[in-house]
Amino acid sequence: MSKKIFISSICALVALAACERVAPENIEAEGEGLRITVDCNELVTKATRDGVGNENRIRTIDYFLFSPDFDTYRYKGRITPDANSNFTFYVQSALLNESTYTVFTIVNYPGAESDLGVNGTSNVDSEKRTMAQLRALLLDESTVRTFSTVGRTPAEDKDLSLVMTGSADVTIHATGTSALVGTADISLKRLAAKVTMDFYIADSVERTIGSVTETWEPLTDGNNIRVYLCNGTESVYLGGTSPASYDLFDYLPNMDNTPIPGKAGYETAFSSATFYTYPETWTYGSTEEPYLKLILPWKLTRSTGSITSNSQKEFYYKVMLPTNKFESNYWYNLVLDVTQLGSANEDDAVNIKCGYQVADWGTQQIVVSTLAQGYYLDVNESHLINKFYSNDLDVPFFASGSVTLQNVTIQKTDFTTSAVTPVTNSGYVALGDDYVAIRHPLDTDYSGTTYDVSPYVFTFTLHLDAAGTDTSYDKTVTVTQYPPLYIAQVLSDGYVSINSYSYAVNGQNRLFDNTASVGATVNTSLIPHYIGSITNPSNVDGSADNTNQYIFEIEATIIDMEMEIDGTPTKVVIGDPRSKTPTDFDGDFSGLTSATYYPTAEDTKNVISPRFRIASSYGKTFSMSYEGARRRCAAYQENGYPAGRWRLPTMAEIEFLIKLSDNGKIKTLFGASTTNAYWAGGAEARFSNQFLDLSGSTASVSSNTVTVDGYGVFTRCVYDTWYWGTDQHADYTSQQWLGFKTSL
Numbered sequence: 001m002s003k004k005i006f007i008s009s010i011c012a013l014v015a016l017a018a019c020e021r022v023a024p025e026n027i028e029a030e031g032e033g034l035r036i037t038v039d040c041n042e043l044v045t046k047a048t049r050d051g052v053g054n055e056n057r058i059r060t061i062d063y064f065l066f067s068p069d070f071d072t073y074r075y076k077g078r079i080t081p082d083a084n085s086n087f088t089f090y091v092q093s094a095l096l097n098e099s100t101y102t103v104f105t106i107v108n109y110p111g112a113e114s115d116l117g118v119n120g121t122s123n124v125d126s127e128k129r130t131m132a133q134l135r136a137l138l139l140d141e142s143t144v145r146t147f148s149t150v151g152r153t154p155a156e157d158k159d160l161s162l163v164m165t166g167s168a169d170v171t172i173h174a175t176g177t178s179a180l181v182g183t184a185d186i187s188l189k190r191l192a193a194k195v196t197m198d199f200y201i202a203d204s205v206e207r208t209i210g211s212v213t214e215t216w217e218p219l220t221d222g223n224n225i226r227v228y229l230c231n232g233t234e235s236v237y238l239g240g241t242s243p244a245s246y247d248l249f250d251y252l253p254n255m256d257n258t259p260i261p262g263k264a265g266y267e268t269a270f271s272s273a274t275f276y277t278y279p280e281t282w283t284y285g286s287t288e289e290p291y292l293k294l295i296l297p298w299k300l301t302r303s304t305g306s307i308t309s310n311s312q313k314e315f316y317y318k319v320m321l322p323t324n325k326f327e328s329n330y331w332y333n334l335v336l337d338v339t340q341l342g343s344a345n346e347d348d349a350v351n352i353k354c355g356y357q358v359a360d361w362g363t364q365q366i367v368v369s370t371l372a373q374g375y376y377l378d379v380n381e382s383h384l385i386n387k388f389y390s391n392d393l394d395v396p397f398f399a400s401g402s403v404t405l406q407n408v409t410i411q412k413t414d415f416t417t418s419a420v421t422p423v424t425n426s427g428y429v430a431l432g433d434d435y436v437a438i439r440h441p442l443d444t445d446y447s448g449t450t451y452d453v454s455p456y457v458f459t460f461t462l463h464l465d466a467a468g469t470d471t472s473y474d475k476t477v478t479v480t481q482y483p484p485l486y487i488a489q490v491l492s493d494g495y496v497s498i499n500s501y502s503y504a505v506n507g508q509n510r511l512f513d514n515t516a517s518v519g520a521t522v523n524t525s526l527i528p529h530y531i532g533s534i535t536n537p538s539n540v541d542g543s544a545d546n547t548n549q550y551i552f553e554i555e556a557t558i559i560d561m562e563m564e565i566d567g568t569p570t571k572v573v574i575g576d577p578r579s580k581t582p583t584d585f586d587g588d589f590s591g592l593t594s595a596t597y598y599p600t601a602e603d604t605k606n607v608i609s610p611r612f613r614i615a616s617s618y619g620k621t622f623s624m625s626y627e628g629a630r631r632r633c634a635a636y637q638e639n640g641y642p643a644g645r646w647r648l649p650t651m652a653e654i655e656f657l658i659k660l661s662d663n664g665k666i667k668t669l670f671g672a673s674t675t676n677a678y679w680a681g682g683a684e685a686r687f688s689n690q691f692l693d694l695s696g697s698t699a700s701v702s703s704n705t706v707t708v709d710g711y712g713v714f715t716r717c718v719y720d721t722w723y724w725g726t727d728q729h730a731d732y733t734s735q736q737w738l739g740f741k742t743s744l
Contacts, residue, residue: 007608033093035183036063038166039103055190057315059108059161060117065091066102072128074101075121078113081341086364095121096172104131107139108163128356137682138163138191155344164188170556187376187638189634193326195229195275196537197334197354204300205341207492212304216341219297219312220268225257226667228293232277246594263732266337266373282327284378284473290326292319292334293349298341304347320378321400322356324472333357348526351398356632364390368596377403377464377473387455389557391627395477397462405431407461407476410440412454415487415666416549420540429460436460442483448664452483484558489550489668492616494537499635500735505693510704512621513588513631527699527706529588531623531632532715537601540617545661545668548617551639553721554656555611563606563655565691572604572652577604577681578720589635592737597634597644600681605651611643611722614649614669623712625699633717640728642738651680651691654717658686679715687711 017171060080064073075095081087109116115137117129129137140215150428166186175181176326205216257270260537262550282289294317303311319336325331336354343350378398397403410423428440454522464473495502498511503519509519515529522530542549561572586594615638624632629648637643649657661668670678677685683695685708697709705712729736 019088019700028214032090032179032181033315034065034096034101034170034172034181035088036091036103036105037086037184037188038107038186038188039087040164040188053123054084055162055194057161058083058106058164059086060088061087061089062106062113063091063399063506064104064116064129064131065161066104066131067099068095069437070125071130072125073104073117075652076119076128078119078438096182097175098172098180100169100171100200101182101184102131102167103133103165103186105165105186106134107159107166109163110161111137115161122145125300137163149707155593162190162192162732164190171620178450189329191280191328192332192717193328194278195277195292195326195334196331196338197272197294198260199270199272199294199338200338201268201270201296201338202263202265203267204340212302215303216298217301218268219299220270220377224297225270226295227257228295229275229277230286230293231282231290231292232275232482233280238298240739277326279326284324284475289324292321293317293365294319294342294352296342298556303476307609311537313342316346316349316351317342319352319354321360322354322400330358331358343369348515354402363455377460377462377475379475379477385481389482389484391439392462393479393481394432395438395479397475398434398437399462399464401464401466402491403431404463404465405436405460406463407459409457409459411457412452413487413488413489413551415454415552416664418489423456423662436462436477436713438479438481440481442481446485451485453485453487453660453665455483455486456481456486483527485554485556488553488555489555490613490639492549492551492618493542494618495639496534496537496551496618497637497643497735498531498632500532501534503537506534507536509533513585513635514590515588516730522706524701527625527701528627529631530624530628532624532628532637535618535620537618540620542667544619546617546671548667548669551613551616551641552669553611553613554608554660555722556608557610557654559608561652561656561659563652565605565651572606572608572656575604576720577601577607577609577650577653578647578722579721583634585632585634586630588631589737590735595634595644595737598647599630599645600636600650602682605682605684607650608652608656609650609718609720611720612649612653613721614653615646615717615719617669619716620706621714623676623714624706625710626679626683626694626713628682628706629713629715634713636717637735640730641719641724642729642736645724646719646735648715649681649718650682651682651684651686654686657697671714675710676712676714679713685711687712 029215031445038058038061040058059082062076062078067074075091075092077090080091083520106116118127122128127688166188168186170182170184170186172180172182190234197417201220203217207214242341257272260269260271262269276610280290295314296317297312297314298309299312317338319334321332321334323332334354334356336352337350340350345359357697367475371384377394377400408425410425410428411420411425428438429436430439438458440456444451457478457479459476462475462477463471467473476578493592501511510522511518511531512520512526513529513531516526519528540547557572559572559574562569563572566568568600577600578598580598582596585594585598589595604739617638619636619638621632633646633648635643636646657666658670660666661670672686672688674688677687677692679685681693682693683693684692694708694713699706699708729738
């Protein structure tokens with residue numbers, strides 16, 4: 001199907017009127033001085049759409065003469081011709097020199113004339129403007145929104161006064177009578193772009209549901225049909241491209257639709273009233289992508305046997321644009337066939353395909369524009385789920401033709417090496433008619449050792465076949481599949497701070513709370529206040545077990561595991577392990593006058609936090625008492641995750657982490673043996689093969705080493721990400737005491 005946009009010249013009709021000069025003092029007699037003609041390229045666009053205002057109206061002309069010797073204009077003037085399509089006027093020869101000038105014009109400038117500088121030939125450059133300054137004024141949205149009224153309704157004013165600009169170079173030369181003459185013919189271009197839509201509506205739509213026959217007929221009388229332009233832009237850019245950000249707007253409902261002749265099967269056809277917007281570019285499928293929204297009511301006749309009933313309902317359609325830019329002075333005309341019912345839900349409008357024509361808004365010749373099928377490839381953002389927890393996912397897309405699935409990759413992470421490894425696409429990602437199917441079974445058998453703990457990242461590209469080698473329509477989609485139990489990792493920066501001290505400050509010195517100086521000898525009286533040491537960061541290089549550089553984060557949505565507690569097999573549960581009873585460390589830590597802290601509850605032995613982080617090997621320390629371990633976790637900070645939020649792990653969390661390392665899911669974090677152990681909340685200690693209750697044991701010191709009943713007992717702190725989130729404080733080099741006095 002093709003259409004012709006007829007563009008007829010009216011120069012002959014308006015030449016006399018246009019050349020009829022007003023008489024400001026700078027206007028010369030015809031034939032002398034600088035003759036300036038501004039012209040809208042003679043396209044009377046108001047004839048192409050009934051009810052459209054005069055898009056060629058010339059109310060004011062501000063003109064500027066620039067010479068090559070100066071940055072600012074040499075002369076400025078304004079005339080108010082109130083002309084149609086073109087206008088000719090003269091500048092006195094006495095105001096000119098034999099030189100080459102650039103004549104720049106701004107038509108229908110809506111702001112104060114003084115914004116553009118002073119009139120005349122003032123020699124004070126500060127009162128004038130450069131070309132760049134004049135163009136910058138036109139970038140100001142407050143001065144260029146001349147085509148819309150309050151509320152962003154389509155133009156109802158029949159005299160639109162669209163802002164236009166143009167320039168031309170002219171050489172001024174002397175005649176035989178010594179008069180200076182020159183001619184500047186300036187082709188005007190509008191800063192706005194124009195958008196219209198022709199829509200042909202099927203006479204009826206029939207469907208049969210069981211024994212019920214439904215006939216739907218469009219209700220097109222009166223103001224039933226509404227059209228919106230969504231995501232237009234109200235800031236103008238002379239280059240036709242948009243900067244990083246711009247102000248978007250939606251037009252209010254437009255019900256000024258003009259009936260036009262139909263075609264076979266489409267007795268009903270309309271043209272929307274004209275929309276105007278300023279230039280912009282966008283990415284296909286982005287939230288800023290402009291589109292037209294069509295709202296059309298249909299009447300339903302439902303027949304069941306001899307019973308007939310009637311009702312009506314509004315349906316919503318989304319008409320995507322077949323281009324990714326609006327350019328100044330271009331006219332975009334969309335043509336679509338409405339052959340289906342839309343969506344009754346405005347937020348889920350039915351995408352509908354269209355053809356389109358793009359024409360220069362002004363031209364002196366007939367433009368024959370083939371009605372091309374618009375290229376579309378859109379993945380609806382409401383379906384771009386970036387994570388899913390099942391084995392199956394469909395990613396729907398909307399395309400103008402056939403597509404090809406390209407560049408399919410699947411990746412997961414090996415947390416023992418921290419390497420991202422590829423997974424072969426064994427039919428896991430496949431192309432359907434209008435969707436991409438992801439069918440990837442997860443291994444959730446936690447009684448074995450092959451269960452999944454890494455999220456799977458699927459990436460693929462959809463390519464529109466009709467676009468050939470043009471990849472601008474391509475859509476690349478990334479989707480992450482999460483198993484019920486999964487791990488993430490954060491590379492630690494190696495900066496650990498404990499009670500405001502770091503390795504850079506104190507080396508391997510022993511750390512205490514405020515009851516003793518740093519580096520003091522550990523003796524019996526100091527045991528409860530000894531909170532360990534800080535390891536040398538250079539020793540944590542990932543080369544062996546317990547030299548892990550990562551903070552592992554564990555998230556469990558389900559868990560099927562038992563552990564032995566006090567000789568009884570006990571089911572592990574997911575819950576909040578923190579105590580609701582605070583521990584007051586008032587004055588015990590550096591810089592704190594009151595520090596109410598919520599440690600791990602002692603009755604949560606079988607509880608695993610829904611989402612928690614385990615300190616990296618940068619958090620390794622010497623052995624300490626249970627009280628010292630609790631204080632250490634209260635004072636611990638790593639990677640900007642603040643002190644006051646870390647706690648001792650529960651028995652179940654330690655057991656779970658050991659299971660993950662034993663099954664080859666993560667590196668070994670706990671170097672436990674028959675003589676060395678790790679503290680859990682409740683004064684339980686995890687050795688290589690068992691937990692022991694050491695709550696009644698005695699801590700002692702030998703050669704500055706704290707032991708508990710002869711055992712070396714260490715600690716590794718955890719952080720409840722599910723509660724605190726992932727925010728880090730900005731300054732890693734200073735301790736931040738946060739999380740105290742938390743309401744539980």
